[in-house]
Amino acid sequence: MRNNGGGHYNHELFWKCMKGGTATKPTGKLAAAIDSSFGSFDVFKSQFTDAGKNRFGSGWAWLVINADKKLMIGSTPNQDNPLMDVSDIKGTPLLCLDVWEHAYYLKYQNKRPDYINNWWNVVNWDFVSARLDS
Numbered sequence: 327m328r329n330n331g332g333g334h335y336n337h338e339l340f341w342k343c344m345k346g347g348t349a350t351k352p353t354g355k356l357a358a359a360i361d362s363s364f365g366s367f368d369v370f371k372s373q374f375t376d377a378g379k380n381r382f383g384s385g386w387a388w389l390v391i392n393a394d395k396k397l398m399i400g401s402t403p404n405q406d407n408p409l410m411d412v413s414d415i416k417g418t419p420l421l422c423l424d425v426w427e428h429a430y431y432l433k434y435q436n437k438r439p440d441y442i443n444n445w446w447n448v449v450n451w452d453f454v455s456a457r458l459d460s
């Protein structure tokens with residue numbers, strides 16, 4: 327259940343977090359929440375990138391809103407996610423990034439940082455904003 331249910335949930339969210347075209351920056355309430363939680367969009371982006379780069383082996387990077395309505399960044403191993411009681415980071419996922427090797431190996435081989443840097447170009451900020459609003 328943990329691996330298959332987690333894998334299903336995580337990928338369903340991951341597909342929706344991306345769209346074609348060139349991504350812009352978050353706006354409105356999401357932009358304000360990111361600024362107040364992390365200082366700036368660039369700091370947020372850097373911390374989220376590090377969460378993905380530094381996850382050893384397979385896993386995910388997350389932006390979540392926690393029970394105190396605070397935005398947090400973290401990562402989980404394998405198919406775990408922040409909704410699980412086993413997770414170090416807990417909250418409702420707003421944005422996720424798959425850093426399993428299968429997500430990038432065909433194009434980027436072992437260059438996970440290059441994959442993450444390019445992934446920022448396809449983030450669907452409208453979807454992430456809608457999750458925050460709901």
Ligand SMILES: [Fe+2]
Binds near residue numbers: 337426428429
């Ligand atoms: Fe995956």
